[in-house]
Amino acid sequence: MLIQQALKELAETLGQDKITTKPAELACYSFDATAGMPVKTPAVVVTPTCTEEVVQVINIARKYKIPVYPRGAGTNISGGTVPLHGGLVLSLLKMAKILEVDAENLVAVVQSGVIIQELDNAVAPAGLIYPPDPGSVATATMGGSVAECSGGLRGLKYGVTKHYIMGLEVVLADGQVLKIGGKTVKNVTGYDLVKLFTGSEGTLGIITEITVRLIPAPEARATMMATFERLADAGNAIQEIIKNKVIPATMEIMDQMSVQVIENFAKVGLPTDKQAVLLIEVDGIPAVVEQEAEIVIKTVQQNNGSIKKAKDEREREALWTARRAAFPALAQLKPTIIIEDATVPRSEITTMLIAINEIAQKHNVTICTLGHAGDGNLHPAILTDTKDKEEMVRVHQAMDEIFKKALELGGTLTGEHGIGLAKSRYLPWEMGDAGMDVMKRIKKALDPEGLLNPGKMFPD
Numbered sequence: 001m002l003i004q005q006a007l008k009e010l011a012e013t014l015g016q017d018k019i020t021t022k023p024a025e026l027a028c029y030s031f032d033a034t035a036g037m038p039v040k041t042p043a044v045v046v047t048p049t050c051t052e053e054v055v056q057v058i059n060i061a062r063k064y065k066i067p068v069y070p071r072g073a074g075t076n077i078s079g080g081t082v083p084l085h086g087g088l089v090l091s092l093l094k095m096a097k098i099l100e101v102d103a104e105n106l107v108a109v110v111q112s113g114v115i116i117q118e119l120d121n122a123v124a125p126a127g128l129i130y131p132p133d134p135g136s137v138a139t140a141t142m143g144g145s146v147a148e149c150s151g152g153l154r155g156l157k158y159g160v161t162k163h164y165i166m167g168l169e170v171v172l173a174d175g176q177v178l179k180i181g182g183k184t185v186k187n188v189t190g191y192d193l194v195k196l197f198t199g200s201e202g203t204l205g206i207i208t209e210i211t212v213r214l215i216p217a218p219e220a221r222a223t224m225m226a227t228f229e230r231l232a233d234a235g236n237a238i239q240e241i242i243k244n245k246v247i248p249a250t251m252e253i254m255d256q257m258s259v260q261v262i263e264n265f266a267k268v269g270l271p272t273d274k275q276a277v278l279l280i281e282v283d284g285i286p287a288v289v290e291q292e293a294e295i296v297i298k299t300v301q302q303n304n305g306s307i308k309k310a311k312d313e314r315e316r317e318a319l320w321t322a323r324r325a326a327f328p329a330l331a332q333l334k335p336t337i338i339i340e341d342a343t344v345p346r347s348e349i350t351t352m353l354i355a356i357n358e359i360a361q362k363h364n365v366t367i368c369t370l371g372h373a374g375d376g377n378l379h380p381a382i383l384t385d386t387k388d389k390e391e392m393v394r395v396h397q398a399m400d401e402i403f404k405k406a407l408e409l410g411g412t413l414t415g416e417h418g419i420g421l422a423k424s425r426y427l428p429w430e431m432g433d434a435g436m437d438v439m440k441r442i443k444k445a446l447d448p449e450g451l452l453n454p455g456k457m458f459p460d
C-alpha cells in the first residue's frame with residue numbers, strides 16, 4: 001500500500017516517463033556484473049535528469065521508508081547495485097552532461113552519469129587526459145567509478161580515482177545537497193569529505209556532480225610484451241623494474257591459463273606456452289621513454305624473460321584490446337566467473353601468485369590470475385558454476401584462503417572493486433572492531449534510517 005502511494009507521488013512529482021514498474025524492465029536492474037550474487041527485483045526504477053529531481057526522489061523514499069539503490073552502468077564486480085531489499089533503483093544514466101572542460105585550471109566538471117571514456121574523449125582535443133581507466137572504461141559511469149574509487153590499468157604511475165576527484169555535489173539521505181571541494185589544487189577546509197564519499201559505494205549519499213583533475217597527455221609511449229617460462233621470474237621482474245626506478249604507466253600480468261583463453265578469443269599472437277606474460281607500457285617525454293624502455297628490456301632479460309616492443313600503434317592497440325577482452329574471454333569457459341581483487345604490497349607479488357596456484361590445487365578449483373601487477377592488484381578469476389553446490393563450497397573455501405593470505409602479506413581485501421555485497425562478510429577481518437565501529441557510526445550519522453544501498457558494505 002505504502003509503495004503504491006510512493007509510486008503515485010513519484011509519478012506526479014517527476015512525470016511517469018521517469019519511472020518504470022514494468023516487470024521486463026525491472027528485471028534488468030535485478031543484478032549487476034557480479035557473478036554468484038542473489039537476483040532481486042526492485043519495486044521501481046527511477047531515472048532523474050537533474051539534482052533537483054534526485055532530491056525529490058530521496059525525499060519521497062524517506063517519507064515512505066523505501067530503500068534506495070543508486071546505480072550507474074551496473075558494471076561493478078562486488079554486487080554493489082543488487083537491490084537486495086527490493087525498493088527503488090535510482091539510475092543516474094540520464095544525468096550525463098559534461099558541464100565544463102576548464103583547460104586553464106586542468107579541471108573538468110561532469111554529471112555523474114557521464115561515461116568515463118566520454119570524459120577522456122572530451123578533454124583529448126585540449127591535449128589532456130583523465131587517467132583512471134578501469135577495464136570497463138567504455139561503459140562505466142563517473143558516478144559509479146567515484147562511488148567505487150575505481151582503479152584500472154594506469155594506477156601504478158597515475159594513481160586511482162580518489163587522486164583525481166577535487167569536488168563533489170552529493171544528495172544526502174535527508175535531502176540536503178552537499179557541495180564539497182572545487183577547482184583549487186589546495187583545499188584543507190574542514191574534514192576531507194570529498195575522500196569520504198569517494199569509495200562510499202552508494203551507502204552515504206547520491207553523487208550528482210563531480211569536479212575532476214586532468215593532466216597533460218604524455219607525448220610518447222612504448223608498449224612491450226614480456227614472456228616468462230616461470231611465474232616467479234615474472235614476479236621478480238616486476239619488482240626489479242621498479243627497483244631500477246622505472247614506474248611504467250601500466251604493468252599487467254596474465255598467467256598461462258588466462259593467456260590461452262584470451263588468445264583463443266582475441267587472436268593477437270599472445271604466446272600460449274609460457275607461464276606468464278607481462279604487458280608493460282612506459283610513457284612521458286620521448287627521450288625518457290626510450291631510456292626507460294631500455295631499462296625494462298634489460299631487466300626482463302636479466303630475469304630469464306623474452307621481450308618485444310610493439311612496432312606501431314596497431315600492434316599496441318591489439319595488445320591492449322586483448323587485455324581488455326580478458327574477462328569476456330574467461331566468461332566463455334564456465335557459466336560463472338568470480339573475479340576477486342585481493343591486493344598485496346608489490347614486494348609480495350611473487351609469494352601471492354604462487355599462493356593462489358597452491359590454493360587452487362588444494363581446493364581443486366580453476367583459477368586464472370591476471371591483474372594490475374605493478375600495484376600488487378591481482379585478479380584471481382575463479383571459473384565455476386553456481387549450480388554445482390559441491391564445487392561452490394570449495395570455491396568459497398579457496399576465496400577465504402586467498403583473502404587470508406592477502407591480509408597476512410600486509411595486503412587488502414579489495415584494491416579497486418569494493419566491498420559491496422560480495423565481500424561484506426570479510427570486512428571485519430581487515431577493519432577490526434574499532435574500524436567497524438567508526439564506519440558504522442559514520443553510516444548512522446549520514447543515513448540514520450539505513451535507506452541508502454542497504455545490505456552493502458556492512459554484513460547484514
Ligand SMILES: Cc1cc2nc3c(=O)[nH]c(=O)nc-3n(C[C@H](O)[C@H](O)[C@H](O)COP(=O)(O)OP(=O)(O)OC[C@H]3O[C@@H](n4cnc5c(N)ncnc54)[C@H](O)[C@@H]3O)c2cc1C
Pocket residue numbers: 032033069070071072073074075076077080081092112133134135136139140141142143144145146147148149150151152153201202203205206207208327328416417420453
Ligand atoms: C569487464 C570489466 C572490467 C573492469 N575493470 C575494472 C578495473 O580495471 N578497475 C576497477 O576498479 N574496476 C573495474 N571494473 C569494475 C567496475 O567497472 C567499476 O567499479 C566501475 O567504475 C563501476 O561503474 P558503474 O557506473 O558501472 O557503477 P555501478 O556498477 O552502477 O555502481 C557501482 C557502485 O556505486 C554506486 N553508485 C553508482 N552511481 C552512484 C552515484 N551516482 N552516487 C552514489 N553511488 C553510486 C552503486 O550503488 C554501487 O555501489 C570492471 C568491470 C568489468 C565488468
